[in-house]
Amino acid sequence: MRKLSDVTRGRLVYGGDYNPEQWPEAVWLEDVALMREAGVNLVTVGVFSWGRLEPSPGSFDFGWLDRVLDLLHENEIGVSLATPTASPPPWMSLRHPDTLMVTADGVRMSHGSRNHYCPSSPVYRQYARAIVTAMARRYAEHPALTLWHINNEYCEVCYCDGTAQHFRRWLRERYETLGALNEAWATAFWSQHYGEWAEILPPRAAPYLRNPTQVLDFKRFSSESLLQCLRAEREILHNTTPFVPVTSNFMGLFAPLDYWQAAAEQDFVSHDWYPDLTDPAAHVETAMSYDLMRGLAGRKPWFLMEQSASGSHGVRRPPGHLRTQSLQAIARGSDAVCFFQWRASRAGAEKFHSGMVPHRGPHSRVFREVAALGRDLAELSEVVGEHVPAQxxxxxxxxxxxxxxxxxxxxxxxxxxxxxxxxxxxxxxxxxxxxxxxxxxxxxxxxxxxxxxxxxxxxxxxxxxxxxxxxxxxxxxxxxxxxxxxxxxxxxxxxxxxxxxxxxxxxxxxxxxxxxxxxxxxxxxxxxxxxxxxxxxxxxxxxxxxxxxxxxxxxxxxxxxxxxxxxxxxxxxxxxxxxxxxxxxxxxxAGVTASPQPEGVEVVRRGDLLFVINHRPEPAKVVVDGARVDLLSGERVSGVTELPRYGVRVLR
Incomplete structure (x- = not known):
């Protein structure tokens, strides 16, 4: 049975999304040296690299990826190998424009961004299966392969004619007869009675309100369409690499994909989280998203796949906050702390997205905090696999x-x-x-x-x-x-x-x-x-x-x-x-014990450890029952203990 413990192997996972194809190979040697310095033990490779891996239909170029995986394995860094199917390459858009997503207003998306595909497209699905099969066969025995990362942040919704045909097939399976559909959709209202399946369309742009049951069913269908894509890739990977776990990254409280159903299709739950750093209470919504992931995981540990190292959208993450949010994830059930991305990009649409190695390089506050966090996580191996009790x-x-x-x-x-x-x-x-x-x-x-x-x-x-x-x-x-x-x-x-x-x-x-x-x-x-x-x-x-x-x-x-x-x-x-x-x-x-803390402070028990976290930019005092040891500092703590700004104690 494939599970998260096959990835953690008794220690917390630490790393991030690695995009070596954006850099000269000479930089790769510096990357792995810095990864070792920071305590990184897993990186995700291959997200959005379809165009490099398959530069023309059916012609694969894995040489550069071979060298990356070999280098990472030589430096004892595991690989979460991503299937690159979230963004098809330009040749697919040129040869098969019907694979491009269409909006509810009838606008067909063009190539040049990401996530531009129609998940119902048979052509897209055929090419996706081919690239996934080729990758699985090539790397099935590679010693660096630790985890498969399917696609990226499933979110696509399409309204094209191909989707309309797929929607009708889904409706026929759900309702079997037009009579049952007409009853369910209450089509007696506004003269919407359907006499043929071909008359049914997705809820595209309309003069006024759409039929609410039609809209609801289309959301159900769109979620199922994405799940079909996920299942197809998962089956290939499970069949080819039966002992390698499979996951796909969720995005917190996100509507288009039913995460309960998606969680059931994976070996464990992964999460990307970018809180609003301008919100002084962002840590509350962060906790809520972490608790949701734990729930989706069946109250078992989960995997923090992405977060920002230094901020996002022009908002700076204050010093110490990276550590606070990361350990909050561990406290609430994650067995991993990973980031997007390892090295900040020089070019492209996200060149000002944060990186564990920022544009300033390793001689920066951000990298010093990244390396310090790696040392902290190395002290917390006993929390791996432990549960978070909730009443x-x-x-x-x-x-x-x-x-x-x-x-x-x-x-x-x-x-x-x-x-x-x-x-x-x-x-x-x-x-x-x-x-x-x-x-x-x-x-x-x-x-x-x-x-x-x-x-x-x-x-x-x-x-x-x-x-x-x-x-x-x-x-x-x-x-x-x-x-x-x-x-x-x-x-x-x-x-x-x-x-x-x-x-x-x-x-x-x-x-x-x-x-x-x-x-x-x-x-x-x-x-x-x-x-x-x-x-x-x-x-x-x-x-x-x-x-x-x-x-x-x-x-x-x-x-x-x-x-x-x-x-x-x-x-x-x-x-x-x-x-x-x-x-x-x-x-x-009801017999549930509350334990209110000072403003901005949370105390969470996971296993035998007590996480005490100060989310405020000011110091806070917390009363600790009994004598305990802080695993991060080695100090003995009892009675009133002071937490510095964004301070964390992990008490045994």
Missing amino acids: VAILMDWDNWWAVSGAHLPAEIDLLARLRDFYEPLWRLGIVVDFVRPRDGLTKYPVVIAPNLYLLTACDADRITSYVDDGGTFVMGFFSGVVDEHDHVRVGGCPALLADLMGLRIDEFLPQRDTLTCTSELLGEFTADFWADELTPSTAEVVAEVACGELAGTPVVLRNGFGDGTAWYVATRPEPAAMGTLLAHIAEQ
Whole structure:
């Protein structure tokens, strides 16, 4: 069985994306010497190199790549060998223009950037299989080969005629008959009834709103089309190199590809992450993305494939921050810290993207920090393979994300913002979260939170109901339980299938433009905004309500006992302090221990180690229980310990 431990081999992986084809071979010798100095033990090679590897159709040139892999192996540096299929070479675009992506507006993309291919194109797929097969056969026995990296950041969506044909085939498999499709798509609305499969098109540009179920199904199809490309490459690699693990890099909270399905197609989960360095709370969204990766990995270790060494898009990463974000990834389950890229490019569209070796070269602050981080990681081998315990789960489902992102809803619902409404207070409480799907096992978690479940299937509603009936605590945000898997409204009042569980029914949605003043015995007086519901409690107890104005007396937080458990409904967006107080109360009642820290500080346990991380540019003081040893400094720590700006302690 192929797994991440076949790559880590008992130590943390450290390295980055290496593009030697951009440099004279004389530079390669300096590269490997600097890699050894920095403690690099794995580099990714071959991303976007299709044009060099296959300069004309069927004519392969592997000589330069042979020399690179030989050199890396001689210096005890493993290779994550990438299939170069994310950007086909110019000859394919010239000979086969139908392989080029077409936008929803009917514009065919041209060559000259990257990710310009149509994933449904049979010609693209044929050439992709050929280059992958050739690489797999050539390097199957190469001792440097440690890992296969498939494609790069799958994200392509195409609306061309070839895609339309593929979409129809997918729909025929899904619905079997036009009658079933017409029912699912509610084509009686706006005279959209289909009499032939050939009449169906992707949801291209239109005068007004598109059929929401057609749009939802096209998002499902587009994800599946990318997955078919991934599977095809994976099968070639697994068959040719059966003991070499395969992965493909995700991009955090990213909509076009269902990462739950994509994770199941790989040997382990990898992640590219570039936070907004202008956001002083970027570390919270970073933690959320890392927790999502751990969830996608089945609560097992994952692989940080890319991040920036010195900043991005003109924003400088402050001194020490590289170490902080990297060790935050280790704390939250990564067994690897890698960057894009090893050496900053001299030319090309990303010549001002960061590099572990910047334009200034090794005599730079950035490289000194890179080398220091390598020394830190070498001290943390005992964390490899260890798990991160979590007692709270957040439900995340791509079908729901695609549906709730549709047009013409009562208000524009930003699912990522709704996730952060709940996640950030939990982060500030020191409560670590697992991300799971509604269909996953929930019983191991005392608390399960659904910031939004606009689309909810009957099976998932049954699982949630059983979870609470058996003693679980469930927290649900507004605009949930509204539609079925076809994006059809469930009539009778929301949250429909969960109405008995939540102990209430909603008569009308009341999106808010103004701030609400609310009151609660539990939460005191607080403000809220964005949403309210006109609802009628049946068995639910009102915990907070609007205090004044036209909506005075309207419930905004409710609690309902159900079976042996409890269900909470949050019908608005409370101010952060009130949400923190509410979630702290819910956690305490469910037996989940909170451990709030000073502003900007997080404490995360992984295995037997305690990571204490200061994300602020000012020093912070943290209380440490018992006597511990900091593995990074060798100091003995107990009681109050001071963390410098962007400081990290890893305590045993």
